[in-house]
Amino acid sequence: MIRAWLTQHGFVFFHTLKRLASSPVTALLSITVMGIALSLPTGIYVLMENLQSISGQTASSPQISLFLKQDAKKEDIDKVQQRLKEVTQIVNYQFIPKDVALTQLQQSSGTTDMVANLARNPLPDAFIVYTREHISVSLEQLRLAMQSWPEVAHVQFDSAWIDRLNALLKLGRSVVLMLATLLSIAIIAIMFNTIRLQILTKRDEIEISKLIGATDSFIRRPFLYFGAIQGLSGGITAWLIIMLGIDTLNRKLRPLTQLYDFNINLQYLSLQDSISLLLFSAWLGWLGARISVASHLWQIEPK
């Protein structure tokens, strides 16, 4: 009985593939439309995931730059170092003498000539401080405390941009959600119409099957398979579009990241997200077909 059921489903599955292959242009067109529709929200989602991970990296080890006064002496540096050791929120710190900073500047930005022409080193001594604080309020308190030290000229910690980025990401997420909802409805509508046309052309087959004892689920089955397979193909198309898109962006990003000495590599869709995309697209196709079949099949009653 189970074997019969399996062969039955296998037969319908291959029959559906054959049916798709018999009108390849139509099939490819609707698969492409579905792929593009699905790739839009998914693509934005991937970009946001990337932004999120970049901002997450920054936020997970907050960095504070501590610039000393231009005329800071050796004992001033020692004093600051002593204070830094006493602050419990600080995990680690790194001292960058002004000479080192100047050499780094020369090397990294190709301004050797200009820097060499300077009468004296314009850069201050600096500390880079790593803290374990994550909350922007406590970070701000820490910044203010260090700012009040007499040897310190300027403390820079830009927590505002992370807050802004997070707010933007939140906004982006609702845009993705809206876009995904609208385009999902569009895909269901496309599938609804495709199946409606198929039911019309298969009128005879449906009527005859009913006459010789086919149950509704038997008649529904090929249409549901068709919807799910076409939805899945749309999902695969969307997946390919996104992977190709990220690949292209990464290639364009490479020279840019070399220029800025900041390594960004866009992440591809994760395995879990890929599977979700494919399952969801198959489900959308199935759902469109299911609604279509439910609203058209009862009209075909043999007389």
Add this chain to the structure above:
Amino acid sequence: MITFKNVSKRYPDGYTALNNIDLAVEPGEMVFLTGHSGAGKSTLLKLIAAIERPTSGVIAISGQNIAQLKLAAIPYLRRKIGFIFQDHKLLFDRNVFENVLLPLQISNFDINTAASRVRAALDKVGLLKKEKVLPITLSGGERQRLCIARAIVHRPTILIADEPTGNLDVDYARDIMAMFRSFNQVGVTVFIATHDASLLEDTQHRILSLKQGKLAA
């Protein structure tokens, strides 16, 4: 096997197709139903397979009242019956083999059993050599035999035929009647509607006659 009690069928436009029909067909019996076109023969046959539903009365198939049958149960009733339709109802985009396979697919047969049954049915009607052929290329007599193969492939206990010799030559018609008799001899209840009087001349089987929706004695 098949029992009608006070069965009437009126259409919404007021036309009465069948009026107070009482009949009983015994298991293993072969019965003819005659009458002019429009006498209600097709309607009566369709009531048996629940293709049409009666306006009033009781129809029992193997003791089951099908006038009250739920929609979801109708497919299972139809699987007990082999129906040969007046307008054939073949699928012209499938070959002979696939047309006969359809009832077995519907009943969830596994493919090996199904294939051997299809070939047995095709052999019985003499179409075994044409299993790959599309129905459009078959002659009228061959199409009728294809319909018969499809009606018997799932081994129904009741075989119903609506004008099975409709447009056929006398020789073809005789062949087909001989097939029905052979099915009847192995125990199948056969119920044939025909207006072809020549078929009934030398038959020993019971003949029911419909006139304007009523059974004549």
